[in-house]
Amino acid sequence: MARVSDRSQSIAERIAAASEAGTPLAITGSGSKAFYGRAPQGEALDVTGHRGIVNYDPTELVLTARGGTPLAEIETALDAEGQMLAFEPPRYGGGGTLGGAVAAGLSGPRRPFTGAVRDMMLGTRVANGRGEIMRFGGEVMKNVAGYDVSRLMAGSLGTLGVILEISLKVLPRPVAAHTVVLETPMGDVFRHSEDWLRRGMPLSATAHDGERLYVRLSGARSAVEDATRALGGERIDDAPGFWRSVRDHTHDFFTSEGPPLWRLALPPGAPLPALDGALFSEWAGKQLWLRSAADAESIRRETARLGGHATLFRGGDRSGEVFHPLEAVTLRLHRELKRAFDPAGVLNPGRLYPNL
Amino acid sequence: MSAHALFRPEDTRFQVDADRLIERLARVLPAEGLVVDEDARRPYECDGLAAYKQLPLLVAIPDTIAQVQEVMAICSELNVPVVARGSGTSLSGGSLPHPQGVLLSLARFNRVKHIDAERRLARVEPGVRNLAITEAAAPHGLYYAPDPSSQIACSIGGNVGENAGGVHCLKYGLTVHNVVELTVVTVDGDLVTIGSEAPDSPGYDLLALFHGSEGMLGVIVDITVQLLPNPLTKDVLMASFDRVEDGGRAVAAIIAAGIIPGGLEMMDGPATRAAEDFVHAGYDIEAGAILICELDGSAAEVADQREAVEAVMREHGATAIQVAADDAEKARFWAGRKAAFPAAGRLAPDYYCMDGTIPRKHLATVLQRISEISEAHGLQTINVFHAGDGNLHPLILFDANQPGQLEAAEAVGSAILQLCVEVGGTVTGEHGVGMEKINEMCVQFASAEIEQFHAVKRAFDPQGLLNPGKAIPTLNRCAEFGKLHVHKGELPHPELERL
Ligand SMILES: Cc1cc2nc3c(=O)[nH]c(=O)nc-3n(C[C@H](O)[C@H](O)[C@H](O)COP(=O)(O)OP(=O)(O)OC[C@H]3O[C@@H](n4cnc5c(N)ncnc54)[C@H](O)[C@@H]3O)c2cc1C
Ligand SMILES: Cc1cc2nc3c(=O)[nH]c(=O)nc-3n(C[C@H](O)[C@H](O)[C@H](O)COP(=O)(O)OP(=O)(O)OC[C@H]3O[C@@H](n4cnc5c(N)ncnc54)[C@H](O)[C@@H]3O)c2cc1C
Numbered sequence: 097m098a099r100v101s102d103r104s105q106s107i108a109e110r111i112a113a114a115s116e117a118g119t120p121l122a123i124t125g126s127g128s129k130a131f132y133g134r135a136p137q138g139e140a141l142d143v144t145g146h147r148g149i150v151n152y153d154p155t156e157l158v159l160t161a162r163g164g165t166p167l168a169e170i171e172t173a174l175d176a177e178g179q180m181l182a183f184e185p186p187r188y189g190g191g192g193t194l195g196g197a198v199a200a201g202l203s204g205p206r207r208p209f210t211g212a213v214r215d216m217m218l219g220t221r222v223a224n225g226r227g228e229i230m231r232f233g234g235e236v237m238k239n240v241a242g243y244d245v246s247r248l249m250a251g252s253l254g255t256l257g258v259i260l261e262i263s264l265k266v267l268p269r270p271v272a273a274h275t276v277v278l279e280t281p282m283g284d285v286f287r288h289s290e291d292w293l294r295r296g297m298p299l300s301a302t303a304h305d306g307e308r309l310y311v312r313l314s315g316a317r318s319a320v321e322d323a324t325r326a327l328g329g330e331r332i333d334d335a336p337g338f339w340r341s342v343r344d345h346t347h348d349f350f351t352s353e354g355p356p357l358w359r360l361a362l363p364p365g366a367p368l369p370a371l372d373g374a375l376f377s378e379w380a381g382k383q384l385w386l387r388s389a390a391d392a393e394s395i396r397r398e399t400a401r402l403g404g405h406a407t408l409f410r411g412g413d414r415s416g417e418v419f420h421p422l423e424a425v426t427l428r429l430h431r432e433l434k435r436a437f438d439p440a441g442v443l444n445p446g447r448l449y450p451n452l
Numbered sequence: 453m454s455a456h457a458l459f460r461p462e463d464t465r466f467q468v469d470a471d472r473l474i475e476r477l478a479r480v481l482p483a484e485g486l487v488v489d490e491d492a493r494r495p496y497e498c499d500g501l502a503a504y505k506q507l508p509l510l511v512a513i514p515d516t517i518a519q520v521q522e523v524m525a526i527c528s529e530l531n532v533p534v535v536a537r538g539s540g541t542s543l544s545g546g547s548l549p550h551p552q553g554v555l556l557s558l559a560r561f562n563r564v565k566h567i568d569a570e571r572r573l574a575r576v577e578p579g580v581r582n583l584a585i586t587e588a589a590a591p592h593g594l595y596y597a598p599d600p601s602s603q604i605a606c607s608i609g610g611n612v613g614e615n616a617g618g619v620h621c622l623k624y625g626l627t628v629h630n631v632v633e634l635t636v637v638t639v640d641g642d643l644v645t646i647g648s649e650a651p652d653s654p655g656y657d658l659l660a661l662f663h664g665s666e667g668m669l670g671v672i673v674d675i676t677v678q679l680l681p682n683p684l685t686k687d688v689l690m691a692s693f694d695r696v697e698d699g700g701r702a703v704a705a706i707i708a709a710g711i712i713p714g715g716l717e718m719m720d721g722p723a724t725r726a727a728e729d730f731v732h733a734g735y736d737i738e739a740g741a742i743l744i745c746e747l748d749g750s751a752a753e754v755a756d757q758r759e760a761v762e763a764v765m766r767e768h769g770a771t772a773i774q775v776a777a778d779d780a781e782k783a784r785f786w787a788g789r790k791a792a793f794p795a796a797g798r799l800a801p802d803y804y805c806m807d808g809t810i811p812r813k814h815l816a817t818v819l820q821r822i823s824e825i826s827e828a829h830g831l832q833t834i835n836v837f838h839a840g841d842g843n844l845h846p847l848i849l850f851d852a853n854q855p856g857q858l859e860a861a862e863a864v865g866s867a868i869l870q871l872c873v874e875v876g877g878t879v880t881g882e883h884g885v886g887m888e889k890i891n892e893m894c895v896q897f898a899s900a901e902i903e904q905f906h907a908v909k910r911a912f913d914p915q916g917l918l919n920p921g922k923a924i925p926t927l928n929r930c931a932e933f934g935k936l937h938v939h940k941g942e943l944p945h946p947e948l949e950r951l
Binding site: 153154155156157158178201207208211212214215224228229230231232234235236237238239240241242243244245247248250251252256267268269270271290293294295296297298315316317318319321322361362363364365379382383403404405407419420421422423425426429430432433435436437448449 | 570571572573593614615617621622625626628629638642643644645646648649650651652653654655656657658660661663664665669681683684685704705707708709710711712749750752753755756757809810811812813838840841842843876877878879880881882883884885889893896897898900901904905907908909910911912923924
């Protein structure tokens, strides 16, 4: 039984009191991403009780739910109507909440082909650092009234506001899907996927585990069949299970004991980084996972040289810079924005950057 | 629309020493890049919303990014407002000049710097016309997806400023989904890179925040957009319906069937007849509404989808369906839709284009109410819209030479926007708030939200120099307009104690 409850007022009051007293709050969803970001500090503000799907209209392609709603609940509702969260948010541990997914801003395997979490954001209801409840955007596809605060919330790690409600664009689930496995070097993933896309193939994910390339095709039955024939390659037994293991990091690459896990975001066509460690490639080569004991500085320098940025994703030192350091002007704008939403600095302070 | 009450006292609070400003700017701009003479400033006095006119104090037309930085540094130092202008096709008065300020034209920034065909990226200057990007990409079999009807004229900088949309946005997204990196000059002249060629960048999503920010947060001087491969196959269908409601239900059913067409546009009967008179596209002038649907993808996929779409259309009462036989016919089907605005211009001496988005399920009621509102004011409104997105563009027909008609058109427009909010939609889907819809912002947003917008603005522009008086109303303005939105009764008049 799905539990439904609206805790907006009590959350807002709690924040207002914390703001008054200057008490830092650590916004806690299910805790599925407790490992992510800089180490949390402050009193826990549990938002999991604030949950439930508020509105879901399949023919409008829009779903609105409270921040603490478990992703699993949302996915079940969408599944019943043949729809999906096209950005395939990771559900680490299975209990992730929608608010946490948006706040973390992480997207799964389909991201380079249909868009990231921010691309699907239509509206939000948030409580800012003063405990004021505000609504931005809405449930319609096109909306340019006021600044796009909704998209700004994606990836802000709860430092700008507690996300009380989210309206997302959802998409029809493709009627057909097939996964092809090919023997090809990791360095060739971008070149291949570009070629396939230009030939009209319905790519919906790529993953290279260091040995083999997994290509998921999804779309109209005819398009998937044509592309499968053209690509050849092998089948795997449990394709959905494989993609789940990539999405939720339960694949061996992620679970085995080892050095810290880094996420590298790279421009299209970037060569593989010259770094020691093991690599796992996703997103047509634009997202690389690196397990490496190399020092943070050399990882960052090499990633930046290739035009990208590196995040210390899991493990390592969480008291330093977990996210790629910002340039001086950008950092100033970040501080000013943080102040605009949370003048007392009580929401997840330091989780994204020190002094933010 | 009328020239009354454009700028409020709080928006024109600046004390500008014009001579000193001219002297300082003349040192950094080329001679022809500083327009002081009144006749030469005249062409800049309005944008695509011609009823609002205002001469700028000066026009600056820099050639280089360094000059833009210097202009901004000087204006910051001397506390002078600045309005960025691309092609000036905004329909909401977004690039309307400020009487005490510099109009900063980006017209000279018109180079496509680099087409990276292999990586499907284009690096362009902000003044490049939207269509020019696709033209430059075409030899490589690529195109830039967002295609506002004004694409032949509007600039990519202005597209970011308004988060412009077009026919292809249903499937391929708005400007915000297709731009990857911006270089921006801040209000005090710093240069900053926002976004990146990588799929995301560290920190807050400033890239999203800049889209639709209407020149209020910084001046965009360089843009990298993503290009798409040309679709292998494209089919264009045109269906007639007796009633707009049937067409609306067909749209919902197509989407419920899991099909996202490349474009899905509707015109009501009067709009169809006006377009047909204008371009002779072969439209069904007996129809109560026509729906144009473009499907793209691989040949097999398009064939599958066409079959499904035709079946859905029939099931929902399509009285006729035509499938374009060749490229010429596809172009013909689209020609009338794309020419709907000029076609409206032939029905009446003047027309006023509105822009609101609604949840699609309310289409029939909203169109009915629009016609009632128009009638009550003695005017006619015809409707063309991005049906797939629920983005309406009612065209209110009037004659500015008839006493009272301009005011009536304004009243109809305002009532339509308020109706959009009432059914859960928004006062602007793509044309922006600008100066035009600033009062209606008070209907859509409560005072805390408006204050939050001002706080965001202050983070980038503490002195409030960038495009003052636009996009975000002051609470004083809302109080005078007499409207502040009450959220479903949750916050009864929270504005009162704040004013
Ligand atoms: C008593 C206690 C002990 C802890 N011990 C540890 C520990 O030993 N090790 C450790 O690493 N962490 C620890 N934490 C941190 C804590 O686990 C995380 O801060 C929290 O559980 C993260 O949950 P989550 O939000 O990641 O879940 P997710 O739902 O995955 O959220 C991810 C991110 O989004 C933010 N967020 C979630 N929901 C919202 C929302 N609705 N609006 C805005 N932002 C939101 C979160 O703050 C977080 O930044 C502890 C916390 C407490 C209170
Ligand atoms: C006939 C017609 C049809 C139209 N159809 C559509 C349509 O289908 N879809 C749609 O979305 N719009 C449409 N429009 C509206 C208009 O074309 C768009 O809003 C367009 O994006 C404006 O671009 P512009 O270069 O003319 O910008 P301008 O009018 O010059 O400026 C618009 C706003 O952007 C800001 N700005 C401009 N350049 C910069 C810069 N470099 N840095 C910072 N801020 C900047 C300005 O300050 C202003 O606030 C139409 C307009 C007309 C006249």
